[in-house]
Amino acid sequence: MKKQKTQTKYGSVGGQALMEGIMMNGPEGKAMALRMPDGSISVEKKTFNSIKDKNKFFALPMIRGIVNFVEALIFGYKCLMESAEKTGMDLGEEEENMSKLDRWITDHFGEKMMNVIGAISMVLGFALAFALFVWMPSFLFDLINKWTGEHISMLRTIFEGLLRIIIFVVYMVAVSKMKEIKRVYMYHGAEHKSIFCYESGEEMTVENVRKQSRFHPRCGTSFIFVMIILSILVSSLVALAFPALTHIRPVWICVKVLIMPIVMGLGYEFIRYAGRHDNLFVKILSAPGLWMQRITTAEPDDSMIEVGIAAINAVVPHPEEKKENIEEVGETENISEENGEEN
Numbered sequence: 001m002k003k004q005k006t007q008t009k010y011g012s013v014g015g016q017a018l019m020e021g022i023m024m025n026g027p028e029g030k031a032m033a034l035r036m037p038d039g040s041i042s043v044e045k046k047t048f049n050s051i052k053d054k055n056k057f058f059a060l061p062m063i064r065g066i067v068n069f070v071e072a073l074i075f076g077y078k079c080l081m082e083s084a085e086k087t088g089m090d091l092g093e094e095e096e097n098m099s100k101l102d103r104w105i106t107d108h109f110g111e112k113m114m115n116v117i118g119a120i121s122m123v124l125g126f127a128l129a130f131a132l133f134v135w136m137p138s139f140l141f142d143l144i145n146k147w148t149g150e151h152i153s154m155l156r157t158i159f160e161g162l163l164r165i166i167i168f169v170v171y172m173v174a175v176s177k178m179k180e181i182k183r184v185y186m187y188h189g190a191e192h193k194s195i196f197c198y199e200s201g202e203e204m205t206v207e208n209v210r211k212q213s214r215f216h217p218r219c220g221t222s223f224i225f226v227m228i229i230l231s232i233l234v235s236s237l238v239a240l241a242f243p244a245l246t247h248i249r250p251v252w253i254c255v256k257v258l259i260m261p262i263v264m265g266l267g268y269e270f271i272r273y274a275g276r277h278d279n280l281f282v283k284i285l286s287a288p289g290l291w292m293q294r295i296t297t298a299e300p301d302d303s304m305i306e307v308g309i310a311a312i313n314a315v316v317p318h319p320e321e322k323k324e325n326i327e328e329v330g331e332t333e334n335i336s337e338e339n340g341e342e343n
Contacts, residue, residue, distance in 0.1 A: 065268025222289025
């Protein structure tokens with residue numbers, strides 16, 4: 001008789017790679033661990049109040065996926081900017097290299113202006129993403145469709161989806177060539193390894209973390225791929241039901257924007273499901289995202305693993321508390337739900 005497979009799980013933990021650091025999100029809240037220029041590790045607990053805690057409507061299935069995506073995007077961006085500032089040049093070098101305009105803005109407006117600049121940067125980032133992943137696929141399809149005499153009109157949704165995948169892969173490969181981003185990808189690997197080690201119930205040591213896989217099914221990279229695949233399916237259904245919507249580019253672009261919340265919600269629910277199951281359906285849909293992690297993660301060095309361990313330890317129960325929270329689960333795993341989407 002085959003022995004039932006068991007695995008120890010403490011709870012669901014997620015995170016995000018930063019500039020010279022890692023942000024973790026776990027049962028005990030959020031924390032940011034950074035490798036400082038002097039070699040020390042700075043760990044800071046972060047306060048974050050989710051709208052889901054104020055109104056249970058936003059914690060409902062599908063709705064929570066949209067909320068988590070937006071909140072993770074905003075909070076993650078703030079942590080990324082903060083990590084770049086804290087692990088960069090010291091104050092003296094920064095003052096020497098600041099332009100007169102930068103110094104004047106900082107002296108007169110301080111943190112408020114920096115928040116405004118950060119908000120503008122996010123808006124520009126959204127605009128770029130919209131241009132690359134929404135407008136450009138439709139524009140290129142219309143060009144090709146016109147050139148072929150509109151004989152491929154029924155293939156619009158598939159063509160646009162494949163083009164989004166190509167753009168995404170090319171963009172990530174190009175970004176990976178940057179020196180700073182290479183280190184972020186290494187910290188991304190350290191994040192995944194640390195989470196795997198914790199969720200397997202092993203002691204959080206450099207040796208134990210190092211041997212873990214750097215490919216995690218709940219990674220944000222997997223989430224993006226799942227969203228692209230789901231967007232192809234959902235937009236195909238809309239195109240079949242209302243074919244006239246695909247004939248006018250501005251209208252079709254608006255339709256794609258309107259179905260984005262549905263895709264976010266479905267994608268989030270799938271990632272949660274994938275984190276708890278290992279069946280054939282999950283493996284097939286997770287495969288592209290896991291493959292993509294070969295680009296967006298890299299093997300970390302021991303100093304990066306130490307940062308991952310520090311970040312994990314700041315957001316999970318202490319060893320004596322863990323004993324009360326351990327759950328023995330079989331092949332169908334039962335994991336605490338709410339804290340575990342990674343980026």
